[in-house]
Amino acid sequence: MSQHAERSSSPRPHLGRVRAEPKREDRAVTTLELFLDLVFVFALTQVTAFMADHLTATGLVQGLLVIALLWWSWTGYAWLGNLVEADEGVARIGMFAAMAAMFVLALCIPEAFDDLPGGLDGPVVVAVCYLVFRMLHLGLFYLLSGDDSGLRGQLLRFTPAVLAGTALLLVAAGTDGAAQTWLWAAALAADYGGTWLGGARGWRIRSARHFAERHGLIVIIALGESIVAIGVGVALLPISWPIVVASVLGLTLSGALWWAYFDMTALRAERAFAATPDDDRARFGRDAYTFVHLPLVAGVVLLALGLKKVLEYVGDTEAHGLADPLKGVALIALVGGVGLYLLASVAFAASAGAAVERVRLVVALLLLPLAWAGSALPALAMLGLLTGVMVALVAYESLRDAEARHRLRHEDGHAATSA
Structure with missing residues (x-):
């Protein structure tokens, strides 16, 4: 029997009482995940426009920081969609909620660092949207981890990095100039670095x-x-x-x-x-x-x-x-x-x-x-x-x-x- 067949015939993981469909080895990307990607591509066009309007070394660095923020938001749902079918059960509701958070975040990219007159505070809205996006991702993973003690342990090691990154981004929203850019960099370093230091053994790749x-x-x-x-x-x-x-x-x-x-x-x-x-x-x-x-x-x-x-x-x-x-x-x-x-x-x-x-x-x-x-x-x-x-x-x-x-x-x- 081939390795592929062995994996396909393995028992389905228990996901507790949460309604979800575990990802199978032979399953491709779902249309709902592609729907999320449409929001992501809008966000990328916003970043390009932001850098074109801020054609300086600082604007370039800030644009790259926004790309890193968007990437870390998107990639978490790539891992989630590999654990369960993204268009089934509670995962479907979570994906739509995540799309809303990313879309609002993308709308605010032109004022991610400098708030425009009137309306809501742009940097604060970006930070709050990122917080909502990450909390949704973390909460869905906890719900869908079921009885998988290895994944639960990995999530516990992962949580401090999520909290540190989002907290620093919220602090950055209250500053401006070089301090704001450095706080953004620190927030992303905490998020990325914490994931690296937490290791990878507890995460799951099903397909x-x-x-x-x-x-x-x-x-x-x-x-x-x-x-x-x-x-x-x-x-x-x-x-x-x-x-x-x-x-x-x-x-x-x-x-x-x-x-x-x-x-x-x-x-x-x-x-x-x-x-x-x-x-x-x-x-x-x-x-x-x-x-x-x-x-x-x-x-x-x-x-x-x-x-x-x-x-x-x-x-x-x-x-x-x-x-x-x-x-x-x-x-x-x-x-x-x-x-x-x-x-x-x-x-x-x-x-x-x-x-x-x-x-x-x-x-x-x-x-x-x-x-x-x-x-x-x-x-x-x-x-x-x-x-x-x-x-x-x-x-x-x-x-x-x-x-x-x-x-x-x-x-x-x-x-x-x-x-």
Whole structure:
């Protein structure tokens, strides 16, 4: 009997008196989880707009902190949806409540650090929404843990980090300036660090397929945000050849990032994840997916910001000339976003047990001098150069790994299906 069959035939976990359906090994992502992701993608568009309106080093750091906050909110429900079916019983009600909290939080992102005149206090609303989101997540996990003493113990170790992070965020809402930014960083450090120090053994991964697919879909959503940024950047401008060229280059660059993740890396990781013994799956899920996918998503959001600014440069001829180069934060976002994505993909492959992708690592490091040289290149030329580098990278990897790719995507896939 295959390992998959053994897991599928294992006894269903007892969930006490709470009505819920345990997640099965062969179950895919539910439509309700995709519904939550729609709220998440709206939040990402809000972050891109926030950074575009605060195009300074401080604005960039604050935008990255908001991404980390949103990611930690989202990923908790990826773990919850792997314990039970998200669209069944009490989990369904909890998911809708979580969507409401995230949506209100996303609405407040433009004033997450600086309250706008009138209405409610924006930073306080963000902090309260995050508190509600995390308390819902923690409470649902307690309800659904049933008689699982290992999971209950993990939740007890996890709770102080949740309380510390949310408390610091509430304190930050009452401050401003550098102190507020540092308190945000401290809140996230407490949340992330507490999870790391609490270990992973008590957490449960019931379906490797679901967990891997969940994170793959969120990468797609982030890449979709980069395409949305292209359209938003020129929505009110008359179409022109520079806009057409920049749009095609931006789409090609986003496609190259898709290729770098989905062509082989994601499949290899999912196979390694599925083959991991149950006792080690939680550690694998925490390291390779929960932690490493944050810089993947952050890199794409930074790229979206860079693309938005490039389209503004080439489209708004009254404010910019075609010879104008990207400078400062916009250039860092464009090139640094791709570099961060590549470094995260290397870490993802390595955490899944694959060999270190040295070529990607070298290309990511070479982007540093490229960013320096890019300050003298027209924005459109810089985008074309960056796109060419990424297309060359994925073309080289595809030719180099052609045989291994065929086995992974066809022969090994058929074998896994028939096992």
